[in-house]
Amino acid sequence: MKFLPAKLERKLHRLKKHSRSPLKRKLDVMHENARNKVFQQSCDAYKDHKKSEYECRKRTTKMAGGSRETFLSDGSFHQSVGRVLLVAEFFAMMPVKGVTGKHPGDLSFSWRNVRTGFSLVFIASSLANFGLSLFKVLNNPISFNSVKPIIFRGSVLLVLIVALRLAQQWPNLMMYWHEVEQGLPQYPSQLAKCQMGHTIRMVMLVGMMLSFAEHLLSMISAINYASYCNSTADPIKNYFLRTNDEIFYVTSYSTTLAMWGKFQNVYSTFIWNYMDVFVMIVSIGLAAKFRQLNNDLKNFKGMHMAPSYWSERRIQYRNICILCDRMDDAISLITMVSFSNNLYFICVQLLRSLNTMPSVAHAVYFYFSLTFLIGRTLAVSLYSASVHDESRVTLRYLRCVPKDSWCPEVKRFSEEIISDEVALSGMKFFHLTRKLVLSVAGTIVTYELVLIQFHEDNGLWDCNQSYYS
């Protein structure tokens, strides 16, 4: 009777991949015990942590109470971008209803809404303005510099149309964000919750402030310039003749048209800046979600976690990837317009930088504007590259998974991270990563070098040139 099991035992042993010597086996057992203890401890620690966290959260919510609750962000992207979108709607972009609501379910889009109407009217107005610009440009010799107004107005128009289409998808997108956010690990503290919203608001504020400052400076410089090349006695008329030359190229001067032109300019400038800010904001949101996941993984770095833990994290990671993909599909045209615009305007400004400035006001405006442009481009690039960077950070924690916790789920997780390229893109033609920033910078520097090498004063500041933007 004893014979049988012994035989079986031997056979069973040989099934184990590597037959081990008794000494090794003992060592393994010792390790196993030690590991189990550590695992138990980490499990207990996890439970305690979770418990205290939970209570902390309960307390926070209680403390917050009635009136304060409205101020407290729940850390969702929907709430964080609410006011940003409200400002955009004031400038005729993305006419979605309910952007400041508490729940993404309140979002809706309707063609009959007054915002949509306003947006459509502004698109029509922009189209007219674009047509006038196009007419003026085509009736003059074309150069790299002279097409600036049509590229400016054309891209604003394109972004407006894309934003309208995006507005229709926005409620669904936000619902998906909401779902993904529900599934993610909880924020460790109220501070962490507010962080994303805070960053988004700061980016919006700083972006808009600088854009406003630039517009003011541009006005001062234009007034200066207009008086310098004064075609009429009226300084205001001079100014408008200058900044809205595409209108008065066709028709004679009229105050109403001048006002309309001014209105168009202000709104277009806002939208031109806003598209960069918008790409930044979406990037911040997506990167924040990856960071939320990474923070949880960081807490359990090097610990012995059950396969189900990894499975859960993998699915959460996958969900953020899908979210990233959907957002990219929705905004990639805006990203593309934003990037090519920035590239083109930097090149044009660098071309101008080699010419002598007609006045000090011009020089100040010019260098401020160039710095702002380069800074904004860098900011967009780096913020959008951060999505990719954050998505790779996850791998760092997976690398520290101990030998005994290494299971097929962790393997699958790490392989998926390695092979996926999670990043915002310009219509899938290029992915926004740090390497892209380098190659873009390289291109600009090369262009500038060639410019310097073969420089002659191109007279870009003469009075007949289209001035504004």
Next chain:
Amino acid sequence: MKFLPAKLERKLHRLKKHSRSPLKRKLDVMHENARNKVFQQSCDAYKDHKKSEYECRKRTTKMAGGSRETFLSDGSFHQSVGRVLLVAEFFAMMPVKGVTGKHPGDLSFSWRNVRTGFSLVFIASSLANFGLSLFKVLNNPISFNSVKPIIFRGSVLLVLIVALRLAQQWPNLMMYWHEVEQGLPQYPSQLAKCQMGHTIRMVMLVGMMLSFAEHLLSMISAINYASYCNSTADPIKNYFLRTNDEIFYVTSYSTTLAMWGKFQNVYSTFIWNYMDVFVMIVSIGLAAKFRQLNNDLKNFKGMHMAPSYWSERRIQYRNICILCDRMDDAISLITMVSFSNNLYFICVQLLRSLNTMPSVAHAVYFYFSLTFLIGRTLAVSLYSASVHDESRVTLRYLRCVPKDSWCPEVKRFSEEIISDEVALSGMKFFHLTRKLVLSVAGTIVTYELVLIQFHEDNGLWDCNQSYYS
């Protein structure tokens, strides 16, 4: 007696990779049951779906009946390209017999066929024309612009020869397509079946229409131009002296030669356009096969499928990859000629764009032609990049395979997709992906920038220049 199995049980337990605590084990059992239920349901759903699909198909076929059957596509690539190839044969390309037959088995190539004869005669005629062009070009100073006729006629000649060689392989290739198509999951509906054929026919139609329009405009502009630089009193003679200058550079004017030259021009233009259309059509076909597979995977996304399901799909995917490879081997020379041609002609046209146009007819023709050229290049690039894009989409569905269905087969499948680069190529020197489009666009823009920067009017429109394409 009870002792033994208990001991064995323990041993068997230790065979399981991770010894689990009883609580966990219970959870696992619960999960297992839940999963089994879901799996059973999905299996039933699958069966029901299949059944209804089958009946639907039966009905459709019945409804179609006698005469309608001929119109109903079975969704095969062979049937979809039948008429496209027939048109090509009319223009002396790819002389294969049986292209409109129902089964690829009817295809055959013979050197004695009248189509082959016609093709060979046309190749000889093209060769003569090419020789004349070469003679004229070599007897004049060479420049980037002046070699245009020999590049045009040379690539047409090359494509003709490649097409003849391709015609010999076509029956075998179509048989392989047929085999691969037989193995693929069924189309869900008759609509899905027709889609590929429809797209192919539309691409052919639009491509040929635009090419025809461009040729007409070119004729109008040439007549205009001929009368402007009138060397003789006869306008028709003027026109032919202009458009076939390579012939009348050697010999004096004769109506027969002029007719031959015209015939050559019309046919060459068709073939020059057709090579792009052909690359697009093959790309559409390959992308459609990947899409067919992806649609099936999409239906079962996130469900618990048996390993055999994945094994089957993997083999189908592999077959399409091999098909892709074989097609690429067969047509990659055409792809390369098509791409380099487009690149060269865009550069030449951009060089010309900086010169002042001699007349309005020229300007209209020129901008139409440039837009057509860029549009066609973009279309070829994007359609051929779609093969690569579709081949990567499969991965998205594999990412959603639930934990319990994750088996070695799925792993192997996903690893193969990650490591393979499935795409059409230009003789393996470059793969046709979206990144390529960007780098090509970047190259063209850089060239244009350098051109603008150092522009002087090169007098490309003077009367002594070779005019036609």
Next chain:
Amino acid sequence: MKFLPAKLERKLHRLKKHSRSPLKRKLDVMHENARNKVFQQSCDAYKDHKKSEYECRKRTTKMAGGSRETFLSDGSFHQSVGRVLLVAEFFAMMPVKGVTGKHPGDLSFSWRNVRTGFSLVFIASSLANFGLSLFKVLNNPISFNSVKPIIFRGSVLLVLIVALRLAQQWPNLMMYWHEVEQGLPQYPSQLAKCQMGHTIRMVMLVGMMLSFAEHLLSMISAINYASYCNSTADPIKNYFLRTNDEIFYVTSYSTTLAMWGKFQNVYSTFIWNYMDVFVMIVSIGLAAKFRQLNNDLKNFKGMHMAPSYWSERRIQYRNICILCDRMDDAISLITMVSFSNNLYFICVQLLRSLNTMPSVAHAVYFYFSLTFLIGRTLAVSLYSASVHDESRVTLRYLRCVPKDSWCPEVKRFSEEIISDEVALSGMKFFHLTRKLVLSVAGTIVTYELVLIQFHEDNGLWDCNQSYYS
């Protein structure tokens, strides 16, 4: 009694990764049987094949008999390159003893050998010639074109020194080749054995013939040119004053020096061509070894092979990779010199191509030389890229391994192929792949475009320019 096994059976069943329904199990059993049968058959087929192969080989060897044996190649790299190296030794390169021996064990290097002495003398002579060239160039204004002689002579000198160092390593390298070749699967036929040797000899022959033709043409054109710019009455003196201007820049004309200069020119030209041929030959050898392995895998494509089969193939593949690495370490400096030389000379020739030729003899020589240069560069690029291409082909056969033969060894094999980049390299700075060819071609075309755009006749053909390469 029946209870126990049933229980065990259930437990054992649960060990199988996916519990399957009875219907599925039956299907599996059916499949299993079918597979076993196929496997048995393929095994038998394999044995039969091996047996017949063996007998065939025995017969071949017998048939060959005494005298024919010496002509029969055993397919080893050592035997294939024997005569090629002998020719090189005649031109003072790679002084290894025993290159035409039957076994690599006969190879040896000694500093006292007469070949080594000849090689050292020639290096000294080349150094003197290089010094004279350097002196002449430094005493004239430096330009992209004028440094041609020092780049030509400098790289020949560098290659000579590297070849001397390589000669010391050659016996060891050949022994390693021999070992790797011993481990590889047998050639299927005598024809396959001879193929590599045949290709190597053809490449050597064609390369040397063309190089000889080019040298003859260069002499004719130089004689022509010398008479055109005749400085003295003696045509032979004129010729030598022209082709060895670096010598007679320092000293006055003397026939001995002229003979020395001519000797140097002939030898340098040979070595300059030989370095390309050598890179090609090594590439052919390495690619042939990968092909030998691939052919074996192709024979068993899609069959059920034992893990030990895959393990064996993996180790053989690994050995070829290590061989590739060692060869690359040994010759990568030659590869780098060869590549940069070709790139530089193509650029210089293209620069010259824009100038008007002084005579028809020049034009013929120039275009022949340019075509030869571009053709040789392409040949080196494509042959060396073929090593990388062949190393990737292996993957294609691993993709077709059936589900049941998919074992950890196959997985490891395929992962190693995917992650390794097996290719010759230019000092690890660049790997020789098909993509490189494209980027090099792109660079040259861009350079040519810029040249054409800003072309002015640089007077590169005037009489005071150093003429000979």
Next chain:
Amino acid sequence: MKFLPAKLERKLHRLKKHSRSPLKRKLDVMHENARNKVFQQSCDAYKDHKKSEYECRKRTTKMAGGSRETFLSDGSFHQSVGRVLLVAEFFAMMPVKGVTGKHPGDLSFSWRNVRTGFSLVFIASSLANFGLSLFKVLNNPISFNSVKPIIFRGSVLLVLIVALRLAQQWPNLMMYWHEVEQGLPQYPSQLAKCQMGHTIRMVMLVGMMLSFAEHLLSMISAINYASYCNSTADPIKNYFLRTNDEIFYVTSYSTTLAMWGKFQNVYSTFIWNYMDVFVMIVSIGLAAKFRQLNNDLKNFKGMHMAPSYWSERRIQYRNICILCDRMDDAISLITMVSFSNNLYFICVQLLRSLNTMPSVAHAVYFYFSLTFLIGRTLAVSLYSASVHDESRVTLRYLRCVPKDSWCPEVKRFSEEIISDEVALSGMKFFHLTRKLVLSVAGTIVTYELVLIQFHEDNGLWDCNQSYYS
């Protein structure tokens, strides 16, 4: 009774992945035995090796004894860089206390330390100097060449500030190095221990010697130049007016200011060279750690090692990777400044190289300086690329793990090496690998080609140009 186990046996057999024929099984058993023997032998060899190693080490330490102990390096990075950092501190960089201590625990940073004070004073002084340079440059027309002084002084200033910040992190970084080094396999001999320290000291010595030689030559050439464009009668005054033109552009000549200017120049030149040397030293340190690990793997190449061996090595590799990451975060700004500086200065020097030199002293200085610059850039590039190269070498040993030792740990190890990109970086915008060197070289060559093509003497050597670097 016999029935049961037989049945079980069959079942157990079917658990094995591939049922094998009896013949195969016997072969397997034979292999298994052979393997076990080899394994036992290699284990014994390992133990013996370890033992002898241990004794050898004990003896060495004993032999070393009291006084010699201080000279004997323990092979740690901290001890190796001690004197290098001491020199840096003398030049006001990285004011850390205890750099020459035996243990990294002795390191400390304090704002109140005299070194920190000196460093801060020098930063303030540099800032003043930078301001003066900026003032001079902005008051003159800007060109690629004229901004040289501000780029030189600006980057020195930036590096000084970064070094101050780095000084604060240095104690922690060194402690982490210490920990990683403790965990690594022991050095096989005392020689191996000293190697890294030796290389570091040699790089420092050679770098500083060459930099000193260059500064001397620059002084001689400046004195020469100053006397040539003598503005005053006093040669010393002339010299200082020339080399510190940014000071005397604002104020009139004074000996104290001249001394300050000279002091600034000497220190700035040192720091400008030191940043390259520093990047090299860190690279050498990191590469040495990878090499230490690789040497251990090399010793056991192809042997049967227990999974725990691989697990240990994997964790050690991971630790070096993390160390690499932390060092990169700390110094990547310095790396970036160093690289862009080198690139800019090479371009400027090449631009100057086309101009005729005013004197022989200039020519000598110029070519020495250019060679030194290119050599230093190459050295930095190759040393920093060696980190990446060494990190990939590990893979080579994993490829040779025998079939039976192939375990999940080895698999995980090799996959991690494949997917990680371990290298120093320039703020993550680019990784320092050999491919980067090629692309940088390509960029420089292209720039030089364009320069040569469109060269006109830019008069960069006239007397009004800012002279000193």
